[in-house]
Each structure stands twice: as structure tokens, then as C-alpha cells.
Amino acid sequence: MKQTIDQLPLTKTIEDVLQQLGIKDLNPTYSTGLVWGGKENRNTKAIHSPADGNKIASVNMATPEDYEQVISTAQEAFKSWRKTPAPKRGEVVRQIGDKLREYKEPLGKLVSYEMGKILQEGLGEVQEMIDICDFAVGLSRQLHGYTMHSERPQHRMYEQYHPLGIVGVISAFNFPVAVWSWNTMLAAVCGDVVVWKPSEKTPLTALACQHIIREVLVNNELPEGIFNLIIGDAEIGSLMSHDGRVPLVSATGSTRMGKKVGEAVGARLGKSLLELGGNNAIILTENADLEMALRAIVFGAVGTCGQRCTSTRRLIIHENIYEQVKERLLKVYPNLPIGHPLSSTTLVGPLIDKEAVKAFQQALERVQAEGGTLLTGGEVLEGEGFESGNYVKPAIVEAKNEYETVQEETFAPILYLIKYSGDVENAIELQNGVRQGLSSAIFSSNLLETEAFLSHWGSDCGIANVNIGTSGAEIGGAFGGEKDTGGGRESGSDAWRVYMRRQTNTINYSRELPLAQGIRFDIMD
Template identity: 65%
Template sequence: MKFLEELGLKAVNPGVSTGTKWMQGNAGSITSWSPVDGRQIGQVGIAGEQDYAQVIEVATKAFEQWRTVPAPRRGEIVRQIGEALRARKQALGSLVSYEMGKSLQEGLGEVQEMIDICDFAVGLSRQLYGLSMHSERPSHRMYEQWHPLGIVGIISAFNFPVAVWSWNAMLAMVCGDVCVWKPSEKTPLSAIACQHIIAEVLERNNVPEGVLCVINGGRETGEMLASDQRVPLVSATGSTRMGKAVATTVAARLGRCLLELGGNNAIIISRDADLDMALIGSLFGAVGTAGQRCTTTRRLIIHESVYDSFKEKLTKAYGQLRIGNPLDETNHVGPLIDKDAVNAYLKAIDACKKEGGNFVVEGGVVSGEGFESGCYVKPCIAEARADFEIVQTETFAPILYLMKYNTLEEAIAMQNNVPQGLSSAIMTMNLREAELFLSAAGSDCGIANVNIGTSGAEIGGAFGGEKETGGGRESGSDAWKNYMRRQTNTINYGTQLPLAQGIKFDL
């Protein structure tokens, strides 16, 4: 395929890089299979312990130099990375779509997120502000400043194989950190392609080798990052199970974690909702990326007075969905990432039926010409109860649960009564309902929206959630502070040395 050649990808690719230099990886290889057609795209080398040690050594030396580069100069490098991504947007977006299975529009949108975070980080490079405070002691001044941490380990997931890395790496770069990226073993070629793109910028600007590194591998590679005392911050995106393991390991060495884990997101549809608007938000939220977003809408909590009419609208809309090759822009829903995901989808459907769920739109695996990979499934809808065990569980697939409510307080309680706390939304034209939903007595999620769905966050706001979602915040707002350490400074410019709190210590 032309986009593979444009991105410098081959049948066999080295899997370890310190920026512009590549190592094959001495622990075997990963094969990347496309869920679109089941074909092998290419192979990528896996980092062994020796490769990992070499990368960390190079990154450690790079940090000593990179932290001294003025932040606006670091921002200029990031600006050029954004320009390089603009030039390769079509090719990289096509690869993301083909390797991961999301629609081409979503693949291109993911690359656009990378471009947007580069633009954000460029401005941020001149705004790494600290505060100044008045001292209680005469002739003293107090202020705080922010310094880079060092090596930032980034563990990313398959569903956003490039964007989430950029959320971390571009901010970390302007903060003066260096990054070591462990991409998902399910989408390694997307990471290799990104490294090829950025390598041109790094080389042109004489950026120290080791500022942006990639180490492909599986669980063992992630465990090396998590347990390494030389990596002060590990940013991990993935399942709650994975996040708990990473958090435990990093906490044991008193390191820092930034966790973006599971979501079980709900939209409350009020009797005062614009139902046409609610339909659009619910439909994309539930079936976008074939239900494989952490912000995917998995539950609809619908007021009993509009329940039947909205269910009818939604069922009709599901009947118009086109499932197929995501590179064909006329299709709405692509494949799941692999057959393990298909099996998890089928098990969730069976579990829902056993608990008493009623499927108003049946699910199942799609077969026939064009679906030979075995990874295509039907988006489905089930009427369920909030206390079903399967409803409490995140299933990374297009399964949507419907339930009724009577009062808004009841709906909010239903929404909050799950272990996860990432994204949430209410559809209402009632100002009082909207404000209650956004209040301290409302949604307990890190993201709470009014009259838009749960999916599709912008990079200007901090992204992340509470409870089993991990509590991390990435991307916009002041998320940059995760990648730096705060230092409080006091300067005495007088001729005396008074002590704080009026303490006397006369000699």
C-alpha cells in the first residue's frame, strides 16, 4: 500500500529507536495484522533487556542537555513536529485506520489531535508559569518555579495508537523532559511511522539523541519501565487491570503515575432533551471506533416519558449503519481490533441475556465477502438494569445498554453507580437540570458534558477521570504540571536573618 511506503515501513522493521538511530531489538518480533482484512502488514523487532538498558542510558544523557535548552526553543522543535505531521496526515491517518480498524475519518482525526497538541504545546512553551508569594519576613521574596522531571515513560493503548502518545510527549518535551514510548503490541507500526516522521525534525535541529525514544514489546517491556527507578513518571493508558499493576509497581519505588484507564460512560436523556440532537450524540458515542474508545457511550439513561419514542428512533438509526472496510468513507463501523475482542463481545452479550437483558437490536459476528478477518461485529442494543454485573463492566465493543429513570436525582445516582468515572453527559434544554448535573451533587466523572455526547474531547481541556479510571489528567489546561516538579524558592535580600514564625535563635 502506498501509505506504507510513504511512511518508510517495510516487511521487517527495527523496533527500538533513540530518536534517529535504530536497533532491531534482540527479543524477537511482533507481527502486525490488520483487522480490516486479516492480512499481515509487517513485523517489528522487540526490545530485550540489553536494548532497554541502552535506550535508558542514552535518554538519561539526553536529559542532562535537553533540560538546559530554553523552553521556547524546545517549543520550536515541537512546532516543526506538528508541521511534519501535517505533511503526512493522510498517510499516517490511513495507517492508523488500517492497523487499528477505526474509520478513515477517525484515523485522520487522530492525527489532527496530534497536530493540535503540538500547537498547544508551542504556546505552552512560553507559559510555564510559577507563582510569587509575599513573605512574612522583611526583605524576603518567595516564589515557585517548575523544573523538568527527567525520563517520562509512556505506555499507550491500541485504540488511539498515536494521539495519546503525542498528548504526553509534546507536553513533556516543552517541559524539558525526555520520553521513552512503549506502544501497544497490537499497533506497533503506527508508532514506528511516527518515529520516522519525527526523526527528520530531530536530525535537522541537532536535538540530542535520546529525547524521543521508542521501545516496542509486550508486557515485559512495560514492566521494565514501571520498575525502573530512573523513570520518575510513568504515563499509562489501558485497562484498569493493567493500570493497577503499573501503579503498584511504580508506587513501590515512590515514583509518579499518570493513569488513563477504563470508562463506562453514560448519557442521561431528559424529557426536556432535543431528541434529534440526543440521537446523534448517542449514536456516534456508541458505535464510533466500533465501541473501542475509553469514552464510548455504553449506557443510556432515558426518562420514562420519552423512553419508547427515543428507543424507536435509535433502533431505526442502527438499522441504517453500514459495517465494512474503514478505509471506505461510506462505512460507519469498522472491525474490532482482533478475535480476542470479538470473543469478549460475544461473552458480554451472553452475560447480558443470562441476567435478563432484552436485545432490541441483536448482535453477532458479520461474515461473508469483505469480512474475512472475522473481526467485524454488529452494534447492538439491550434493555438492561443498572445493577446488572455486565452493565457495571467495561466491554470494549459496540454494546449499548438502555435503562429508564423517573427523577434526575435517580438518573445521576444510576450514572455514578459504576466503578469507572471517565466521561458523562446529559441531554437537556432545562438549565436547572444542566446545572445540577455539573454540580458537586451531579456527575462524579472527570468529564461532564451538556448537549454533546461522551466521546470527542478537545485537547484544550484536561482529559481524564476518577475512580477506576485512574485519576490522571492529560492534554490541555494545566496537565503540563504532571511532567514537572515544583520548587519553592525564598530569597533574603536584606542584612538580617529573621526566622519564620517569629522564632528567636540568639547566639
């Protein structure tokens, strides 16, 4: 079925969006200098929308020489930015938040068209950026340390936090701007400068954000090198990971990629913030509110076409309600509105590219070879409205938790139904029985079950939810996970501390020099 685009013809919509965001031509080749990326006559990469396969633009890919210039620019900007009072830095971030409000609609459309998530999710991603700006503004007046009593007379001790310097941010295609903003707005109020390497699959949203931020920097007579963008391939990410001038590298992506970043950064004793893969489960006990649970399950499993690190991939169901839940899901899935992400009727957009479609098909083949049963979905859609070849029908598979395919994260809309018997501890053991540890959830109205899930012997994930799904975290809480998810924490709570270096200070306001632990070391008569 052909998908109609709301309000304007598609070409006109995207042309207007790009122009509103300061990107003047529909198919430009960008040559935007040090803070933006590569120079003229360099290797270019064509950017196609997964929604219809159309070319949106071409971007220059940065070289190692470009990288050196970007780092030099960032180092110079840090010299002045770190001396700017934190509340003043917060004021700049406040203005960025206001600009994002102004550009929310066109930027949300560009996120949707370039990445493939539906428009409501694209707008929600921009709202997430606005929210983290608001959070960071308040934080700029709360970068507190601690005071401690000294054991030595007429001494005092306290701790304070200082900016690190350059923060490298490597972001993934599925949240092309939100995760960058989590890192960048907190780093900015902490006094750091940022070098951002976006996914090479979604660079236009990054360019748009840089245009928006540049307006604020120019208005405040600040150097552009506070916020830097470099568009490049894995070579640029490797340079950043090995670069001792970048004390912190925050990387979002696959576990495989994160291990490479962590190894490189660790070898030089730098800091890494890793937010990697998830293999998230929802537990349904006998005491679950199924009406509420089903809404959370479907959004978690098919939202963003299963391309969230918090997507629901495993559904662990008590045997007494298993058939009922399966029957309900099999009624919902065949009727999911699949189509162009800019259509208001669409709930499931495309996968990012044909490689993702191939991975989807291969995972379904493997799990069936292991003994799983495909209950619905799995087809690649063709015909009018699906010409890009990136649209698939979300799949439901009956499987066992120990299957190798179930143990892996497939970035696609595959939901594995897993049956459990006995008490909730058996379900928790299944939920924890994977290498990843990002998000988890339980649906139950039984206090004993939910508290067991939240206890220290319960969920081993960084996120554990009760009566809500695995997907859709708020910015106020620290976001991240354990095990193969990498252990990093971004966004809210006290995640700001990772962007700063900690310093203990002891001040002697006496005329004596006593040593700690009562040590005597007299060299004078």
C-alpha cells in the same frame, strides 16, 4: 457485501503509505537500534490489520537489555535538552506539528488500517496530534510559577517548575498516536525526554511517528534520545513501572493494567498518570432535544466500533420518552454501514482482534443471563469483505444498571438502555452508580436539570457534558477521570504541571537572618 477501497487498490495504498512514512518495505523486519526497539535475530511479532487480516509487517520485540540501552540514551539526551530554553523547545515541537501536517494523509491511513477505525477518525487522530503541538508551542512561553509575600523583612518567595527527567508513556491500541502526543509534546516543552512503549497491537504507527520526529531532530542537530520508542510486551511495561530512573509513568489502558502500574510506581514513590477504563452514560430527560441527542448517542456508542474509553455504554432514559427513543434507535442500528475502514461509505469498522470479538459475544451472553434483553445486533459478520472475522453488528440491550455485566467496561459496541423515573437526581444516581468515572453527558433544555448535573452533587466524572455526547474531547481541556479511571489528567488546561517538579524558593536580600514564625535561635554573642 464487498467493501471497495477508495482511490487505490488496498495493497498499493498501504505500500505507498508505509513508503511515504519512511518505512520502505511492505513486510519488513525492523532492526532500528537503540531508540526504536529490538535488535536483529530477536523475537519478532507479526502485525495484521483487523480490517482484512493481512500481515502488514513484522517487528522485533525488545528485550530487557534493549530497555537498558534506551533508558541510557534518554538519560544522556536529558542532560542537554533540559538546558534548552523552553521557547526553543517549543520551536522544535512547532516543527514536529508542521511535519505531521505534511504527513497527515498517509499517517491517518496507517492509523485506520492498523487499528481499524474509519479513515475520518484516523485523520482526526492525526489532527489531534497537530492540535496538541500547537497548544504546546504556546505553552512553552507560559510555564509560569507564582510569587508570594514573605513574612520576613527583605525576603521574597516564589515557586518555579523544573523538568522531571524521563517520562515513560505506555499507550493503548485504540488511540495509537494521539494519546502519546498529548503526553509527549507537553513533556518535551517542559524539558523532559520520553520513552514510549506503544501497544504491541499497533506498533507501526509508532514507528511512523518516530520517523517523522527524527527528521526534525536531525534538522535541528538534536539527539534522537529526546524521543525514544521501545516496542515490547508487558515485561517492558513492568520494567518501566518499577524503574526509579523514570520519575513519571503515564499509562493508558484497562483498569486492571493501571492498577498494576500504579502499584509498582507508588511502591517506589514515583508519579503515575493513569487514564483507564470508562463506563460512560448519557442521560436523556423529558426535556431533551432528541434529534440532536440521537446523533450523539450513535456516534458515541458505535464510533471506533465502541473501542474508545469515552464510548457511550449506558443510555439512561426518562420513562416518558423511553419507548420513543428505543424505537428510533432500532430503526438506525440495522442500517449502520459496516465495512472496511478505508472505504468512505463505512461508519463502523472492525474490532481490533478476535479476542475482542470473543469478549463482545461473552458480554452479550452474560447480560442476557442476568435478565437483559438483546434488541438488535450482536452477530459476527462473515462472508466477502468480512474475512478477518473481526466485524460485528453493534448491539442494543435493555438492561438494569445493577447488572454485573453493565457495571463492567466491555470494549465493544454494546449500548445498554436503562429506564429511569422521577426527577433528574434519580438519573444522576444511576449515572454515578458504577466504579468508573471518565465521561458523562446529559441532554436537556431545562436549566435546572443541566445545572444539577454539573453541580458538586451531580456527575462524579472527570468529564461532564451538556447537550453533546460522551465521546470526542477537545485538546484544550484536561482529559481524565475519577474512581477506577485513575484520576490522571492529560492534554490541555494545566495538565502540564504533572510533567514537572515544583520548587519553592526563598531569597534573603538583607544582612540579617530572621527565622520564620519569629523563632529565635541565637548562637552568636
